[in-house]
């Protein structure tokens with residue numbers, strides 16, 4: 001790699017400064033999407049901002065080539081930002097999401113096979129059982145907040161696909177409670193970095209770390225139970241217990257295994273629940289889409305809930321993709337430069353924070369025709385894989401749960417629309433961009449067909 005003279009000027013993209021910068025820093029805490037979108041309108045697809053408070057350089061991008069450079073071509077020069085590796089890591093430990101470098105690669109190689117399409121296909125029946133059970137509680141004409149409903153369902157599905165029946169309902173509830181509390185404190189720290197000093201002084205950080213230890217103890221209990229029973233359940237826990245490092249042929253330590261499980265919980269439920277809410281909202285606003293979906297469900301006949309049908313390209317998967325284009329739960333992906341770097345005419349020093357603005361990429365008129373309209377059919381295109389589209393990230397750190405999530409969401413959508421319909425009371429979605437983008441609610445009425 002080229003070494004730059006530290007004293008030389010870096011050629012940053014257009015800088016956002018003065019009053020616009022102040023406005024961005026303050027307004028950005030509450031409504032980052034609006035501020036970042038406006039800044040891109042003012043400064044173009046790449047811009048630079050210097051935060052004097054913490055002396056950090058930020059580059060924001062909604063440029064496809066720049067994004068591909070950071071996530072793929074020169075990914076070795078980029079770690080997850082401190083927000084994920086340190087701020088989140090202190091609660092969750094060292095799992096795939098928070099890990100970096102050689103350690104991360106070793107773990108990723110070990111875990112990846114468990115998330116292949118073939119392995120995920122084995123999980124359909126566990127998922128179906130959870131979904132059927134959740135739908136059984138539906139009353140005719142019931143008022144419902146689908147966001148809350150999907151949050152619980154996605155959490156239970158992760159719990160059961162990871163642990164099968166070894167985890168009890170109370171343990172699931174307790175884990176859910178702790179994880180929600182940890183996420184809330186973490187979200188506060190991320191939004192208001194100076195606030196973490198206050199949280200620390202109040203002892204809230206320590207308390208939250210203690211709570212996350214409790215969640216690890218619950219996972220350890222389940223692990224001990226499985227190991228001592230000697231039973232094989234063919235779930236993700238079995239896979240993690242049995243798998244061995246290539247070089248040493250040793251299995252993962254219990255401590256690492258528990259960290260990985262906890263990370264899978266966190267990464268696996270919230271994003272999926274958010275995406276499902278956006279999907280159901282878009283279907284509710286587009287009756288012709290609902291009709292076409294119901295026709296596909298009928299046409300698939302007995303195959304409709306099989307893993308092959310769920311995983312192939314279909315109108316169902318087009319709906320999921322288009323809703324995640326418009327409302328990407330991962331609205332930004334952040335990285336920190338290990339060394340000075342350059343791309344095209346731009347250059348920047350080590351430690352620069354790169355914010356790849358996924359929402360901006362997904363709605364950039366340079367790449368998308370009619371970018372703000374919901375048109376699932378656009379994903380029929382045979383070149384769809386080359387679209388400017390990153391809901392699951394890209395490069396070596398692409399979401400490990402992509403097939404899991406796509407299959408789970410297709411199954412939930414098809415199970416639901418085979419029997420029910422959803423009349424939304426909302427014609428607009430109020431969205432909140434914390435670590436992930438989520439709707440504040442999705443209220444409406446269930447209709448039994």
Ligand code: HEM
Pocket residue numbers: 080096097108158263264267268269271272275329330333334390391392393394396397398399400401402404405
């Ligand atoms: C719609 C649902 C989901 C969305 C939108 C989503 C999105 C993402 C994105 C964008 C990343 C990359 C972050 C980055 O590069 O900084 C990621 C990573 C990850 N996701 Fe997902 N995800 C979803 C579901 C899941 C599920 C169901 C699981 C597990 C059961 C999961 C586990 C993970 C893990 C472990 C990572 C870290 C991978 C690594 O760095 O090696 N995700 N996800």
